[in-house]
Amino acid sequence: MSRKSSDNDYTLRSMSNLMGERRKKVSDDGERSLIKAPSNASISSLGPAAATSTTSAGDLERAARKQFQQDVTPAFVYVLAVFSALGGFLFGYDTGVVSGAMLLLKREMNLSALWQEVLVSSTVGAAALSALAGGFLNGLFGRRVCILLASFIFSVGGIVLSTAPNKEVLLVGRIIVGLGLGIASMTVPVYIAESSPPHLRGQLVTVNTLFITGGQFIASLVDGAFSYLRHDGWRCMLGLSVVPAALQFVGFLFLPESPRWLIQKGLTQKARRVLSQIRGNQNIDEEYDSIKSSIEEEEKDCGGGGPVIWRMLTYPPARRALIVGCGLQMFQQLSGINTVMYYSATILQMSGVRDDKLAIWLASVTAFTNFLFTLVGVWLVERVGRRKLTLGSIIGTGLSLTLLAIGFLLSAQHTPPVTLHPTDPAAPNSTCTQYGSCEPCMLDPTCGFCYRENSTSVFDSSCVPVNQAFTGEAAWGRCSNTTQMRAGTYWAYNYCPTSYSWIVLLGLILYLAFFAPGMGPMPWTVNSEIYPLWARSTGNACSAGVNWTFNVLVSLTFLHVAQFLTYYGAFFLYSSLALLGFLFIFGCLPETKSRRLEEIEALFENQLCSCGASDSDEGRQIEYIRVKGSNYHLSDNDASDVE
Numbered sequence: 001m002s003r004k005s006s007d008n009d010y011t012l013r014s015m016s017n018l019m020g021e022r023r024k025k026v027s028d029d030g031e032r033s034l035i036k037a038p039s040n041a042s043i044s045s046l047g048p049a050a051a052t053s054t055t056s057a058g059d060l061e062r063a064a065r066k067q068f069q070q071d072v073t074p075a076f077v078y079v080l081a082v083f084s085a086l087g088g089f090l091f092g093y094d095t096g097v098v099s100g101a102m103l104l105l106k107r108e109m110n111l112s113a114l115w116q117e118v119l120v121s122s123t124v125g126a127a128a129l130s131a132l133a134g135g136f137l138n139g140l141f142g143r144r145v146c147i148l149l150a151s152f153i154f155s156v157g158g159i160v161l162s163t164a165p166n167k168e169v170l171l172v173g174r175i176i177v178g179l180g181l182g183i184a185s186m187t188v189p190v191y192i193a194e195s196s197p198p199h200l201r202g203q204l205v206t207v208n209t210l211f212i213t214g215g216q217f218i219a220s221l222v223d224g225a226f227s228y229l230r231h232d233g234w235r236c237m238l239g240l241s242v243v244p245a246a247l248q249f250v251g252f253l254f255l256p257e258s259p260r261w262l263i264q265k266g267l268t269q270k271a272r273r274v275l276s277q278i279r280g281n282q283n284i285d286e287e288y289d290s291i292k293s294s295i296e297e298e299e300k301d302c303g304g305g306g307p308v309i310w311r312m313l314t315y316p317p318a319r320r321a322l323i324v325g326c327g328l329q330m331f332q333q334l335s336g337i338n339t340v341m342y343y344s345a346t347i348l349q350m351s352g353v354r355d356d357k358l359a360i361w362l363a364s365v366t367a368f369t370n371f372l373f374t375l376v377g378v379w380l381v382e383r384v385g386r387r388k389l390t391l392g393s394i395i396g397t398g399l400s401l402t403l404l405a406i407g408f409l410l411s412a413q414h415t416p417p418v419t420l421h422p423t424d425p426a427a428p429n430s431t432c433t434q435y436g437s438c439e440p441c442m443l444d445p446t447c448g449f450c451y452r453e454n455s456t457s458v459f460d461s462s463c464v465p466v467n468q469a470f471t472g473e474a475a476w477g478r479c480s481n482t483t484q485m486r487a488g489t490y491w492a493y494n495y496c497p498t499s500y501s502w503i504v505l506l507g508l509i510l511y512l513a514f515f516a517p518g519m520g521p522m523p524w525t526v527n528s529e530i531y532p533l534w535a536r537s538t539g540n541a542c543s544a545g546v547n548w549t550f551n552v553l554v555s556l557t558f559l560h561v562a563q564f565l566t567y568y569g570a571f572f573l574y575s576s577l578a579l580l581g582f583l584f585i586f587g588c589l590p591e592t593k594s595r596r597l598e599e600i601e602a603l604f605e606n607q608l609c610s611c612g613a614s615d616s617d618e619g620r621q622i623e624y625i626r627v628k629g630s631n632y633h634l635s636d637n638d639a640s641d642v643e
């Protein structure tokens, strides 16, 4: 039997199986069977060439398939997604908890500014490296083993951190946690995407980012709660991550490997078993066959030798996908999310929350807002699609960054003058005491602004050195002991009192509302689906590596950028980068919603920019995808067999 007719028979058989079950299921629902059953049946009975002849037939089939899958999606897929997303939770928890832990650690272990920076960035740096290594491990050992490995590493890291006797061991613990983070961040989205049915894939992968922001929110609550413990509060903060890590480890002992990886490795019987388990009562023949044939085709198309990254760079569709994936991750970080989150406590203080402890609690309001709006993303991703969601998000993000910058600019223009110039008994030539207004004083990390305030003005103000061990107080003078400070006297470190703080606060809220549903989750979601199977682990490893690298770059440079360009300059810079990001996304990101993973490669087949395509272009694209999915190629207006 020729390849064409066997494929044909197979498609017909599987489609009519599918529709047989479907008809049984909806026979008591006349309207639904009228819409769905005939369209599918007629499409399959006409054969692939006819099926590709109209866009509406394709759409109908897609809609029918979606409806059918929705009816029978088993709960197991959700269990699998939630256990995997614990990796996202640990990502959020471990990156979020460190700021609160550091406040306590620097006092207890007498950490210098350099050590604090090293402890925070070592995790992110280690994550960047291990994300890259994760690509290789994923290809070799599979997704499940990598998730098990990551949760094991997280548990070890948590134990080392919570029992660390000194800063050197703390550093080892932070690096161990980073290694787990890198592997988890690139594996979990891939595993969820490969196991989910197409109509739920975007939503379930986005749940992983929901868990990241959830982890950051819980971390902020834990930070707030344990900040009252004078001793060893940080041990509890850092050690608590062992609980979700152990839970995920145990869960994954029972969860299956990704069916796509199994098929790729030739473990076909096992793959069939896993696919049936994940799809419940659905007929898996069609899906299994489509994955298998696309792997065979990929091997033919891209079977050239050499390392995967080399094959990706020399095979145009994979190269384009890689550019889109890495670009999205880069622009996510360049939009300044981690700076805004990190800086949010200060923004809130600037808006009138003077108590340090209260500011820590209010930082959890920011983290909660990020979480809440990621939930909106989970809701929207399958409704409006990845492309529109990401574009809308980056426009809003850019505008909010501009508003933040305007708020900072107005504050800088109306910055209060320094009216008192006390002399430091220990260092009479301290630079702090020489500044003429609050703005340059605030931009110098060694100084803070001490002032008195009534309802209308700031007076009796001075710029004095900060207490390096506890930035909540000055090193000497009126503001050096917050508990004994006179009523109406305040200490501002990192910010200046201003009546424009409401603009900054509004900018912060709008920023999170726009960033969290789109630019937060979509880079992870899109990356999990745009690469062909042979390039998926390497593609995700590279893009996750780019995310972590830009994360550490943006966080490490923020204070220097702010010193050099001032705060408003820094935020104007981020908003221009968001504008660049918009152009990139507008030009390069195709819509992947509802397509099978095996169909998506075709979106990168002809051009980098599939956006701005007219309806007829999209129609042609759908035809092309369908044809590719059925092992046929279009020649002019006709369909001809591959072999």
Ligand SMILES: O[C@H]1[C@H](O)[C@@H](O)[C@H](O)[C@@H](O)[C@H]1O
Pocket: 209, 212, 213, 216, 332, 337, 338, 370, 519, 520, 521, 524, 547, 551
């Ligand atoms: O998608 C996530 C999320 O937006 C987090 O809030 C952020 O801290 C991460 O850097 C990012 O990758």
